[in-house]
Amino acid sequence: MKKSVLIIVCVILIVVLGIGLNRCDILGSSKKLLEKVSKEPPKATVCIDAGHGFADVGCESPYLEGYEKDVTIKIAKLLKTELESRNIKVVLTHDGKKFPSCDEILKGVNKYGLEYDSTRLIENNNFSAYERVIYANVVNETEPIDLLVSLHINSIENHPELSQYELYYYENNPHAAELKELCESLEDAFDNDTKTAVTAADESYTVTRYTEYPSLLVEMGYATNREDAQKLNSEKWRKEYVKTLAEQIQKFTDKY
Numbered sequence: 001m002k003k004s005v006l007i008i009v010c011v012i013l014i015v016v017l018g019i020g021l022n023r024c025d026i027l028g029s030s031k032k033l034l035e036k037v038s039k040e041p042p043k044a045t046v047c048i049d050a051g052h053g054f055a056d057v058g059c060e061s062p063y064l065e066g067y068e069k070d071v072t073i074k075i076a077k078l079l080k081t082e083l084e085s086r087n088i089k090v091v092l093t094h095d096g097k098k099f100p101s102c103d104e105i106l107k108g109v110n111k112y113g114l115e116y117d118s119t120r121l122i123e124n125n126n127f128s129a130y131e132r133v134i135y136a137n138v139v140n141e142t143e144p145i146d147l148l149v150s151l152h153i154n155s156i157e158n159h160p161e162l163s164q165y166e167l168y169y170y171e172n173n174p175h176a177a178e179l180k181e182l183c184e185s186l187e188d189a190f191d192n193d194t195k196t197a198v199t200a201a202d203e204s205y206t207v208t209r210y211t212e213y214p215s216l217l218v219e220m221g222y223a224t225n226r227e228d229a230q231k232l233n234s235e236k237w238r239k240e241y242v243k244t245l246a247e248q249i250q251k252f253t254d255k256y
């Protein structure tokens, strides 16, 4: 009698242990599969530059909540999340909290022998557009950038009626033709939302001027226009906006 009880207990133990081990195996292999999926190398690298920041607040208006820099960093972070969900690697020129010193930037430009104008690198509480683009060029040496996107908000005095998005790329960028195509597809994608003006800009636009890789400056509306500012203030609109932007960026990086 005791012997048979012992045998039954042993059988139950073997069955339970067997199921347990199998379960571990199933969990283990599905975990491995998940790791494999998430470890797929990113399809491209996009550098997002939140326009302004720190002592440079950007534009302001009675309609906009906070300064331009407060809204551009929020949209930059949303765009980062959206692009990462599409397996695109994102680097930010800054996160709104800290930025590299001129010394750090100089170390990088010297290491890689990059061109720069030392008189435009100034150590202060301001990460200027020039410093941001030179920093992006340093990053590009170890993390080749497929596209730089600089996010801004426009403003104009005495023209509260003016409402539009604006896209700028440098007319002499080696990828000007591809950038033009990207701008046109963005223009179509934003068609239902707001009128979009595309400009092949001259040398006066810093972030688009000093890169060899594709670079795009996006003006996401006018802070001085009540409706544009209302959109920019809205988290819901910002999420929709970055989705449209990310969709077209993904098409661009898939193609080029």
Ligand SMILES: [Zn+2]
Pocket: 051, 052, 058, 059, 068, 151, 152, 153
């Ligand atoms: Zn700006």
